[in-house]
Amino acid sequence: MFIRNEDFRSFLRYYPLVSILIAINLLLFVLIYLLGFQSLLQLGVGQNGLIARGEYWRLVTPIFLHGGFAHVLFNSFSLYLFGPALEQMLGKVKFLVGYFGAGLIANVAAFYLEDPYFSHVGASGAIFGLFGIYLYMAINRKELIDQANSQLILTILGIGLIMTFISPNINILGHLFGLIGGAVLAPLLLVGAKRFYSRPTVYARRTNPDEVSFNPNRWKYRRRVPPVVKKILWGFFIVLVIAGFLLR
Incomplete structure (x- = not known):
């Protein structure tokens, strides 16, 4: 679920909302x-005093703004991962509801508290x-997420909460x-949800439409990375990214 195998064009095609948000x-x-x-920045920062004066757009605009390069990068x-x-x-509508709904709940809490x-x-x-x-998926909708990805999310979340404090x-x-907010919205958002599945890249579809995924044996002289090693490397990279996201 969190190991990105798509090429650039495939990522834009399959995940347009994530691509637009990052852009x-x-x-x-x-x-x-x-x-x-x-x-x-001055117009969009979430400043409680200005929100209290009626500038309610500041409950949403901070979601798009960042305090520096490391902040926006991580x-x-x-979001990419x-x-x-x-x-x-x-689906697109529910994803936007979950993303902005949770962000709005977080900003409203900061305003009142x-x-x-x-x-x-x-x-x-x-x-x-x-x-x-x-988190809700890992606890209550286990048919939607395998054990390995569930453990990865719980580990990252645990690190995230510790670093938060x-x-x-x-x-x-x-x-x-x-x-x-995300956990509260999850029961409604996950109605009718299906498990994530990897899609073929644009390159693979153009090379051989009958193939389900890219065939690495096209270049036999290239040494393949064992799947277990790839997962370990990606897991390590994800932990580094989330650590940077928290330590920025």
């Missing part, structure tokens, strides 16, 4: 930090919402209520 994150980062459009990588499976399993001077940006609440959906400059309420 928006990166585009806004470029506009704000490289091209100098700081007004976009949030986008997390954990978003595709849910986009396929839930933090002081009037509190401000924040980042997709962390929405991404923790995805973890919340996976011991790392500085972390929106603790955003993480916690994003997770809770």
Whole structure:
């Protein structure tokens, strides 16, 4: 579920919403930090005092904004790793409801429970919402996720919660209520959901439409990486990404 085998074109084709969300994150980062459009950040930051004055769009806009390169990089990588499976399993509408619903719940909690001077940006609440959906799936919908992926999600989530409380400059309420929001929305979102399945890449379909997936034996001189080693390497990479996401 979390090992990405797609080429670029296949990823865009199969997971358009995840692709668009990542593109928006990166585009806004470029506009704000490289091209100098700081007004976009000022207009969208989740500042509690301004929200109390009626600028309610600030409950949503922080999901697209980030505090620097490391922030947007690790949030986008997390979305790249954990978003595709849910986009396929839930469908486009439910995926958007889960992502933005959890992010909105996290931001509303920060508004009511933090002081009037509190401000924040980042997709962390929405991404923790995805973890919340996976958590519910691992506990109550085990037919949708295998044991290995379930253990991986629980491990990453455990690390995430620990780092949330011991790392500085972390929106603790955003993480916690994003997770809770995703778990609360999960029972409705998972109605009619089907297990994730890997799709053939665009290259494989063009080479041989009858093949289910890319045949690595086309270049026999290339040494294949054993599947177990590949899973270990991907697992290690995912842990590094989520650690960077939490330690940014």
